[in-house]
Amino acid sequence: MAVITASGLARTFTTKRGTVEAVRGIDLTAERGEILGLLGPNGAGKTTTLRMLTTLLAPTGGSATVAGCDLARDPAGVRRSTGYVAQSGGVDPNVSVREELVTQGRLYRLPKAEAAARAEELADALGFDGLLDRKCAAMSGGQRRRLDIAMGLVHRPAVLFLDEPTTGLDPGSRAGLWELVRRLRTDFGTTVVLTTHYLDEADALADRVVVVDQGVVAAEGTPRALKTEYTGSPDASLQDAFLAITGRGPAPADTIPVAV
Amino acid sequence: MSSVLPSVLSDTALIFGRYARQTLRSKLQMFFGVLMPLLYLFFFGPLLTDVPLASEGSSWQVLVPGLLLQLALFGGSFCGFGIIVEKQYGVVDRMRVTPVSRLALLLGRVLRDAALFTFQAVLLVLAAVVMGLRAPLGGILVGFAFVAVTTVALSSFSYALALKVATPQEFGPVVNAATMPTMLLSGLMLPMALAPGWLDALSHVMPLRYLVDGVRAAYVGDYTAASVLYGALVAAGLAVLAATVCARAFRRAAA
Numbered sequence: 001m002a003v004i005t006a007s008g009l010a011r012t013f014t015t016k017r018g019t020v021e022a023v024r025g026i027d028l029t030a031e032r033g034e035i036l037g038l039l040g041p042n043g044a045g046k047t048t049t050l051r052m053l054t055t056l057l058a059p060t061g062g063s064a065t066v067a068g069c070d071l072a073r074d075p076a077g078v079r080r081s082t083g084y085v086a087q088s089g090g091v092d093p094n095v096s097v098r099e100e101l102v103t104q105g106r107l108y109r110l111p112k113a114e115a116a117a118r119a120e121e122l123a124d125a126l127g128f129d130g131l132l133d134r135k136c137a138a139m140s141g142g143q144r145r146r147l148d149i150a151m152g153l154v155h156r157p158a159v160l161f162l163d164e165p166t167t168g169l170d171p172g173s174r175a176g177l178w179e180l181v182r183r184l185r186t187d188f189g190t191t192v193v194l195t196t197h198y199l200d201e202a203d204a205l206a207d208r209v210v211v212v213d214q215g216v217v218a219a220e221g222t223p224r225a226l227k228t229e230y231t232g233s234p235d236a237s238l239q240d241a242f243l244a245i246t247g248r249g250p251a252p253a254d255t256i257p258v259a260v
Numbered sequence: 261m262s263s264v265l266p267s268v269l270s271d272t273a274l275i276f277g278r279y280a281r282q283t284l285r286s287k288l289q290m291f292f293g294v295l296m297p298l299l300y301l302f303f304f305g306p307l308l309t310d311v312p313l314a315s316e317g318s319s320w321q322v323l324v325p326g327l328l329l330q331l332a333l334f335g336g337s338f339c340g341f342g343i344i345v346e347k348q349y350g351v352v353d354r355m356r357v358t359p360v361s362r363l364a365l366l367l368g369r370v371l372r373d374a375a376l377f378t379f380q381a382v383l384l385v386l387a388a389v390v391m392g393l394r395a396p397l398g399g400i401l402v403g404f405a406f407v408a409v410t411t412v413a414l415s416s417f418s419y420a421l422a423l424k425v426a427t428p429q430e431f432g433p434v435v436n437a438a439t440m441p442t443m444l445l446s447g448l449m450l451p452m453a454l455a456p457g458w459l460d461a462l463s464h465v466m467p468l469r470y471l472v473d474g475v476r477a478a479y480v481g482d483y484t485a486a487s488v489l490y491g492a493l494v495a496a497g498l499a500v501l502a503a504t505v506c507a508r509a510f511r512r513a514a515a
Contacts (some may be wrong), residue, residue: 054357058512079359090354092346095282106274107358109267215469 003159003191004030004053008062010215011048022048024215025062030193030208033185037206045215046195047087049062050161053193054084056212067158080108083152083160085092087167089144090151093137097147098127100136101154108155111191115154122150142173149180160184162194167202174198178205199238209238211245219245264323271361275368283376293335294380295430297327301388304449314453316479320393325475326405326448327388329468332407335377336414337435340422343369344431347423362510366503373415374408381407400486402478405407406471409495418500420509424507428509448472470494 009026012019023045030036038046051057051187053066055075063070073171091100098119105115123129126146131139134211139147145165152160162181166174178201196202202209210220219226223241228234230244283289301323315322346352381404385393418435422477425431426458443449446458446468452460463469474491482488 015512056353056356076359079357082357084354084357086350086353088348088350090350092282092349092351095278099278099281103274103278104358107271107355107360109359155358 001032002029002259003032003034003068004028004036004064004066004193006049006053006062006064009052009059009064010050010061011045011057012060023052023059023214026215026217028210028217030159030191031163032191034191035181035185035190035207036191036193037125037202037209038193038212039197039199039202039209039242040212040218041248042197044212046212047163049212050163050195052086053078054082054161056084058118059121065244066246080155081158083157085148085152085153085160085162085165087163089148091144091147094135095134096133096179097123097139098132098241100147100152101132104151105154110155118154122153127176128185142176143170143171145173145177146180152172156188157190159191159193162192164195164197166196166198174201183206199242203238211242213246266366268361268367271364272371273366275355275360276371277365277368279369279372280375281373288380290376291383293377294331294383296334297331297384298387300327300330300449301384301391305388305391308450313451315451315476317476317481318390318394319321319391320391321395321479322451323449324385324393324395325479326450326472328383328403328475329410329446329472330443330448331381332377332410333414333439333448333468335380336373336411337418337439338422339415340418340431340435341428342401343419343422344425344428352423356510363503364470365510366419366506369419370412370415370503370506374411377411378404378408396481398483399475399478399481402483403475406475406491406495407476409499410468410471413495413502414499415443416499416506420502420506423506423509424445430451442466444469445469446472451476467494467498 007027009023011023012021028048038049040046048057052059053064055071055073057077059071063072064070067081071078101119101122102115104119106112110118119132123132126149128139128143128146129141136144136147149162149165166177169177177201181192181194184192206223208221209223209226212220214253219230221229223238224234226241227236227238230241241246305320305323308323313319313321313322336398343352385400385403421434421492422431425434445463447463447467448468452463452469470487471491471494473487477485477487
């Protein structure tokens with residue numbers, strides 16, 4: 001059964017210079033326990049799509065259901081069963097780790113004692129249990145990212161949206177994060193939708209990849225199927241498939257300035 | 261619907277608690293706002309003691325109500341700065357993805373602001389008593405109530421504006437452009453009773469004019485004066501309008 005279905009999801013922004021079609025019509029589905037990778041060049045509409053699916057931004061067209069709740073008719077239902085981790089995270093560096101986790105649990109309407117216990121449990125499971133009473137600013141980049149994800153998991157959501165979760169992390173932290181996402185799927189059947197610029201990440205982690213370009217879905221399928229279809233070989237890199245799909249090759253040599 | 265109201269209240273308490281704890285941890289935030297009105301009290305107040313102000317009571321009974329509303333005006337109007345920073349950290353969105361009441365996201369913050377500036381108003385009045393203010397307790401309490409309601413109104417407007425602009429660099433000048441004329445045209449420093457006819461007429465378009473007139477009447481014990489009623493009505497109307505505008509901004513807040 002599909003946990004996420006979106007059809008024709010669109011968002012137009014009105015600016016001083018006219019209207020901008022950030023997302024022009026996205027169709028996608030995700031099954032329970034699936035890890036879905038959202039790929040696309042900068043400005044393709046990935047973040048806007050996630051912001052619509054998490055009720056942060058009202059769509060200007062199309063419809064979607066998330067965890068059985070209609071985006072337009074039951075936004076509160078969508079919020080109860082989804083977690084969202086933005087690129088910027090979402091913790092105040094001057095507040096303690098424990099306070100942020102407990103507050104987030106309470107905002108998701110957990111009783112006080114349960115929110116406190118859940119903060120301990122997540123810190124333990126995600127490996128920052130010694131840091132609960134430190135300020136968020138005192139954490140390393142990798143620890144901060146795990147805290148950001150813990151913030152999205154306090155209420156045990158059926159669906160977790162991660163916007164570029166590994167950007168800026170060292171290789172060890174990235175591998176740890178991949179492991180965490182896989183564990184969420186196997187232990188809790190969580191559906192995870194993540195955007196990424198790292199094609200190796202999508203290749204290693206995602207069951208299925210949706211390539212978004214200029215606000216529409218340009219291609220979708222398993223990493224293997226995309227490689228075979230767009231490069232003719234399942235052994236090609238997803239990078240080659242991606243470049244073939246979006247038609248954006250490397251910049252031609254003669255446009256690169258010799259000196260700046 | 262029966263479960264909606266309690267959740268607004270408990271959500272508001274939760275948001276209030278978070279921001280009140282942050283304020284209590286910051287001595288700078290607790291005391292800095294009262295500095296400007298205190299400077300006026302110490303270095304401007306003594307100039308007025310022998311000046312005819314065309315008002316009842318002593319010069320302190322005229323000046324202190326103005327300084328109280330000055331505190332609420334500047335304090336409340338700049339509250340939005342905090343949320344611009346929070347927006348950049350992603351804190352606002354992270355709260356908005358939860359089922360928390362949108363109204364509570366506003367109310368929790370503005371109630372903290374009202375508590376903070378009422379606390380500073382108490383400090384200001386204590387200093388004024390040392391300087392020579394004598395006013396009935398009832399009037400002083402009415403003054404605190406006006407500070408609280410005015411803060412609710414102005415900090416709500418401030419958050420609504422802050423949710424719309426992208427950077428502190430845009431926010432500051434806009435707020436300055438609104439607060440300075442408001443202060444001058446409301447007669448906060450000196451009563452508009454001294455003003456020529458055109459300035460007095462112009463001042464009547466400023467909502468704060470009615471508030472300061474109301475507090476000045478209360479400070480001389482004239483609780484049944486029409487100006488107290490008008491002041492209370494304008495303050496309450498302003499607060500409701502501001503809260504409505506700002507709650508809508510929280511519901512819609514785009515990036």
